[in-house]
Amino acid sequence: MTMEIGRWLRDRARATPRRTAIVDAAAAISYGELDDRSDRLAAGLLAAGARRGDRIATLTRNQPEHVDLFFACAKAGLILTPINVRLTAPEIAYQLADAEPMLLFAAPEFLPVAREAAKDTAVAELTRAGLDRHAAPGHADVGDGPGDDAGLLLVYTSGTTGRPKGALLTHANCFWTNLSLDRGCELREDDVVLQVLPQFHVGGWNVQPLLAWWKGATVVLEPAFDAGRALRLIARHRVTTMMGVPATYLFMSQEPGFATADLSSLRRVVVGGAPMPEPLLRVWLDRGVRIVQGYGLTEAAPNVLCLPAEHVADKVGWAGMPYPHVDVALRDAETGSAIDGPGVGELVVRGPNVFPGYWRNPEATAAAVQDGWLRTGDIAERDAAGFYRIRDRLKDMYVSGGENVYPAEVESVLQGHPAVAEAAVVGVPDARWGEVGCAFVVPAADAAADPATDSAADSGADLGRLLVAYCRERLAGFKVPKHVRLIDRLPRSGLDKVLKTELRDLVLDAEGRDAVRTDEGGDEGRDMALDAEPRDMARTDEGRDRWES
Numbered sequence: 001m002t003m004e005i006g007r008w009l010r011d012r013a014r015a016t017p018r019r020t021a022i023v024d025a026a027a028a029i030s031y032g033e034l035d036d037r038s039d040r041l042a043a044g045l046l047a048a049g050a051r052r053g054d055r056i057a058t059l060t061r062n063q064p065e066h067v068d069l070f071f072a073c074a075k076a077g078l079i080l081t082p083i084n085v086r087l088t089a090p091e092i093a094y095q096l097a098d099a100e101p102m103l104l105f106a107a108p109e110f111l112p113v114a115r116e117a118a119k120d121t122a123v124a125e126l127t128r129a130g131l132d133r134h135a136a137p138g139h140a141d142v143g144d145g146p147g148d149d150a151g152l153l154l155v156y157t158s159g160t161t162g163r164p165k166g167a168l169l170t171h172a173n174c175f176w177t178n179l180s181l182d183r184g185c186e187l188r189e190d191d192v193v194l195q196v197l198p199q200f201h202v203g204g205w206n207v208q209p210l211l212a213w214w215k216g217a218t219v220v221l222e223p224a225f226d227a228g229r230a231l232r233l234i235a236r237h238r239v240t241t242m243m244g245v246p247a248t249y250l251f252m253s254q255e256p257g258f259a260t261a262d263l264s265s266l267r268r269v270v271v272g273g274a275p276m277p278e279p280l281l282r283v284w285l286d287r288g289v290r291i292v293q294g295y296g297l298t299e300a301a302p303n304v305l306c307l308p309a310e311h312v313a314d315k316v317g318w319a320g321m322p323y324p325h326v327d328v329a330l331r332d333a334e335t336g337s338a339i340d341g342p343g344v345g346e347l348v349v350r351g352p353n354v355f356p357g358y359w360r361n362p363e364a365t366a367a368a369v370q371d372g373w374l375r376t377g378d379i380a381e382r383d384a385a386g387f388y389r390i391r392d393r394l395k396d397m398y399v400s401g402g403e404n405v406y407p408a409e410v411e412s413v414l415q416g417h418p419a420v421a422e423a424a425v426v427g428v429p430d431a432r433w434g435e436v437g438c439a440f441v442v443p444a445a446d447a448a449a450d451p452a453t454d455s456a457a458d459s460g461a462d463l464g465r466l467l468v469a470y471c472r473e474r475l476a477g478f479k480v481p482k483h484v485r486l487i488d489r490l491p492r493s494g495l496d497k498v499l500k501t502e503l504r505d506l507v508l509d510a511e512g513r514d515a516v517r518t519d520e521g522g523d524e525g526r527d528m529a530l531d532a533e534p535r536d537m538a539r540t541d542e543g544r545d546r547w548e549s
Contacts, residue, residue: 003175004145005152006042006075008214009035016189016216022064023237024221029064031216036139038071041131043140045076045103052077052146055101055154059083059092059110060126061223062199068131069105070205074171077146081154081166082200084494085110091164092117095156099166099359105130148172154359155202155298166359167298169202176352177301178211180323184306185270185292187241191217192265194233194242196225198494202298203272207243227251235262242266245273246280247496250422253283254445268292268309272302273497275390275408277415278316285313295319295390299374301353304328305388317412318389319380326351329373330382333394336370339382346394347380348373379406396500398427398435403478407500410437410481413474419444419463424490424498425481428507437481440503441467442489483507 009031012021017032045056056078060066066082073080081099083092096104096118105126106114114123124130152171156164187193193212197204212219220237222230225244230252233239249271252258268290276293284291290309296302305328307320322328330345331338339345354374357365368375379391391397392406399405407425414423422442430436443463464484471480491502 002145003148003172004074004150005171005174005210006038006071006145008210009038009071010075012213012216019216020218021213022067022219022221024064024223027064031213034064034067034071034213037068037131037135038075039142040135040137040140041068041072042076042078042142043136044134045072045078046142047136048134050076050078050102053079053151055079055081055099057081057083057096057099057101057104057121058106058126058200059085059104059114060107060199061085062195062204062221063107063126063223064221065126065128065131066199067221069126070199074152075142075145077150079151079154079168081156082204083156084200085198086494089113089116093119095164095166096121099154146171148175149356153202153205155200157298165361165364167202167355168357168359169298169301169355173301173353173355174206174210176325177206177303177323178214180325180353181207181211181303182215183324184303184308185268185294187211187215187217189216191215191240191267192237193217193219194222194230194237194239195219196222196230196248197243198224200494202302203243203296206301207270207272207296207303208241225251227255228257231255231257231261231263234266238265240265240267241269243270243272245496246271246276247422247492249276249284250280253280258287263287263289266290270294272296275317275319275412277412279416281312281316293319295388297376297378299355299368300326300349300351300376301355303353304347304349304376307387311387315387315389318383318387320388321386326353328388330380331373331375333379342382342384344379344381344391347376347378347388347390349376350374396426398437400427400430400435400437400478401433403476405435405437405479407437410439410471410475410479413471414439414441414467416474417467417470419466421445422490424500424503426500426503426507428483428504430482433478436483437479438483438485438503438507439467439481440485440487440490440506442487 013031013035018030020028021031021034022029056073070080081101083095101121104114104118104121104123106123107126149170149172151168152174153169154166156166193208195209209219220233266289271293291312292309293307295305303323304326305319306323307315307318327350329348330343331348333346350373377394379394379397380388381391382388392408396407410425411423414420420441421444424440425437427435428438467484491499493499
């Protein structure tokens, strides 16, 4: 049985050529049109000298032409290498030098940075006219497929812990992760998928879009996420499902029209990237929307854990059980020994969805995959029933006074306070305890200030004291943040994950200063440090109660 992804489209186009595959702001595209365009483009690239295994890089937001190119690569045995559009020219140049693509397709708005970054790579325009210049005329036959183990996607990791690495995903990886997704979170041919995740991320392909095109469903393709527009599109196109990270649903819920928006067509929504905070979860459940939560990572293509909708309310904060065809286990992070039964340890993954390795980086591959198991770098907890939840990144965890602290747990408590819109916690150096927590808090829009104060700084300090007291009531002393800082917004990656390395840099950059600024400067009245002397307003209890749970 072939697992080649190009065959999905060819089979679907033969069965339902006139059914709508993609809807965007400009037009509706049928399965027959998509199959023909990608066939001609595949044949044209091969005729121009492309050889199987060559990389085709892209720099674009979500657009139908990118889908044409993806399926062309799948049929021709080429490897699509989508690059994050938020990167600078030097960052793009690094990835191009590492991947060595034969061609870089860039959307018109990104052509200047593409040309600046591409020193040894030809640049082409990712438009309909640009693709037609590389396509074969008339009907085209690209011959036999490339094989199940051929590379299909080369996706660079976010680089939050160093230089980005290219994770190579094969046709088989994508086949199995979509098959498991369908068994854990089924799509039907009458589904309408709202696609807002960026196509430079593995989730922009393997979490719903590819499965939708396999099943013959329709994908409403958005170039970028806009919360208000997303709500309108759900009503206009009768969207039945979508995938996003918690920030996606937070921003939608904060839209003025959310309470009255027509969400009646939504069969379910999928959440990944991080656990959905309980208050936000309740907001969506109150609107009658079924929620499926999950966990994954690029190297697993990405689906690993799934929490079905029937468990969302009673397993808040949990990521669920393994998808079908996926094995998971817990290992002691230091010794590597297996942990049986309920416990906490590093989550490891095994299955046909796990990648063969990092591009031209055997050392990194050997460190990531050991004895057939992918080390995720995430600390997970398993309960007696076999459910898993992610406690934190192994590298995000910090040790305070000899005790492990998982920031995600502290963040969950902070986000339960009505004055907090978002929160992120990082470990920072401390002379007494080694490390302590520093909480970065985005205040809720309607967070009330103390009327007795006469300055933004005083109001901020009051909120800091309030949140520390709130945490003390709900957490052991060693987990309570010692510092609380207000910030206008949290720095995020291309998938809206919080960039904690940037938050740590803010702490280091602000040593001895009273101001903590966002990367765009922000409002000086709000971006202030709350750990200025006297520090007792943000101090955890000292002494033996620090270790009490």
